[in-house]
Amino acid sequence: MTKEWYEQPFVFPKWANYLLPGVVIAVVGGLFYVPTVVGLGASPQMTAVGYQPVQPVPYSHALHAGKLGIDCRYCHTTVEKAAFAAIPPTETCMNCHTNIRTQSQALAPIRASWATGKPVEWIKIHDLPHYVYFSHEAHVTHGVGCIECHGRIDQMERVYQAKPLSMGWCLDCHRDPGPHLRPKNVAVTDMNWTPSANPPEEESPAELLKDYSIHDTAYMQSCSTCHR
Numbered sequence: 001m002t003k004e005w006y007e008q009p010f011v012f013p014k015w016a017n018y019l020l021p022g023v024v025i026a027v028v029g030g031l032f033y034v035p036t037v038v039g040l041g042a043s044p045q046m047t048a049v050g051y052q053p054v055q056p057v058p059y060s061h062a063l064h065a066g067k068l069g070i071d072c073r074y075c076h077t078t079v080e081k082a083a084f085a086a087i088p089p090t091e092t093c094m095n096c097h098t099n100i101r102t103q104s105q106a107l108a109p110i111r112a113s114w115a116t117g118k119p120v121e122w123i124k125i126h127d128l129p130h131y132v133y134f135s136h137e138a139h140v141t142h143g144v145g146c147i148e149c150h151g152r153i154d155q156m157e158r159v160y161q162a163k164p165l166s167m168g169w170c171l172d173c174h175r176d177p178g179p180h181l182r183p184k185n186v187a188v189t190d191m192n193w194t195p196s197a198n199p200p201e202e203e204s205p206a207e208l209l210k211d212y213s214i215h216d217t218a219y220m221q222s223c224s225t226c227h228r
């Protein structure tokens with residue numbers, strides 16, 4: 001008498017053997033895949049906010065731009081004229097450090113760079129994908145302060161990325177830039193200025209848009225403005 005199917009011991013059919021490697025790959029792969037995707041998605045290089053690499057020299061913006069009050073443009077000389085904000089060459093540091101702190105260990109890589117002519121390899125922090133067009137000049141000549149996109153650099157011992165720099169974040173401002181603009185008599189590098197800091201002289205957002213002849217909102221949001 002043959003047994004009912006449910007009374008027989010369960011056996012995989014022979015062809016199932018061929019499936020086994022696939023199952024193993026799927027299970028093991030899955031174990032790695034999920035943390036990898038989640039991990040990469042959450043890592044600072046991808047979301048970028050908070051990305052704060054250790055630089056070859058412990059240069060402090062809090063000291064130089066904050067306490068000593070050196071203007072950003074003393075070092076980032078191209079920021080008003082070009083898309084790219086130049087990172088200062090060693091020579092800029094040596095303007096002062098040939099005389100100041102000449103024995104400092106922290107400055108040893110700067111002296112070595114000066115002696116050899118090999119530039120310091122600063123690690124880039126803010127980095128848009130190559131398919132995005134961005135220009136510093138377009139922003140800082142139209143009343144957008146450094147603080148809008150970089151936060152309180154003048155308080156950072158070590159620079160980190162303060163804002164997402166994502167498409168949604170760019171568009172948040174491009175939809176309605178007026179409230180983000182500062183009057184022409186306020187330097188874009190002034191980190192202490194806020195719209196409420198000097199209400200009597202303050203121009204309205206609408207006046208600022210007109211003063212700077214800002215493009216209309218359709219242009220500001222058009223794909224080809226940032227993807228060209």
Ligand code: HEC
Binds near residue numbers: 059126
């Ligand atoms: C004395 C020179 C000097 C001054 C003044 C200065 N910086 Fe810098 N800045 C540097 C150097 C050197 C680096 C590269 C090392 C680092 O990231 O700290 C840098 C890096 C940066 C970065 C990050 C660049 C990247 O890799 O993404 C930003 C943003 C920045 N500076 C903004 C500012 C702003 C805003 C000010 C004014 C409040 C300012 N800096 C003043 C020298 C200077």
Ligand code: HEC
Binds near residue numbers: 058075092094105107
């Ligand atoms: C306008 C003058 C000036 C310039 C330009 C300048 N520094 Fe300085 N730096 C100073 C002063 C002043 C101090 C503080 C010295 C002290 O505390 O006694 C200092 C301190 C430092 C220190 C700390 C040294 C220590 O032993 O703690 C480092 C590191 C440093 N600077 C790096 C740089 C780098 C890198 C650059 C170029 C990107 C640069 N500085 C450009 C004036 C300058």
Ligand code: HEC
Binds near residue numbers: 076
């Ligand atoms: C509208 C936003 C915005 C403003 C305003 C702005 N930045 Fe930037 N900054 C960026 C972005 C985005 C990057 C990364 C650019 C890239 O990867 O192509 C960047 C990069 C930099 C860098 C690294 C070099 C480079 O160009 O990639 C420096 C230095 C810098 N900014 C300094 C400044 C200073 C100084 C000011 C004010 C005078 C300023 N930025 C104003 C958004 C801004």
Ligand code: HEC
Binds near residue numbers: 133165174177213214
């Ligand atoms: C805080 C406000 C603000 C933020 C944030 C901002 N922008 Fe702008 N953007 C402006 C203003 C204002 C102008 C000047 C518009 C004009 O010239 O009419 C401008 C101009 C531009 C232009 C030049 C347009 C042209 O053809 O003249 C480009 C490209 C651009 N932005 C890209 C970006 C990208 C990419 C980001 C994000 C990484 C960004 N912007 C973030 C306010 C902002």
Ligand code: HEC
Binds near residue numbers: 128129166174224226
């Ligand atoms: C104000 C600037 C700006 C405008 C306007 C803009 N983008 Fe983007 N876009 C960006 C930035 C910045 C990124 C990079 C985002 C990142 O790295 O997280 C991006 C990324 C993208 C990506 C890559 C996919 C992704 O999500 O990372 C696509 C696709 C894209 N944009 C399509 C468009 C289209 C379509 C339009 C018009 C409807 C448009 N963009 C308008 C700034 C802009």
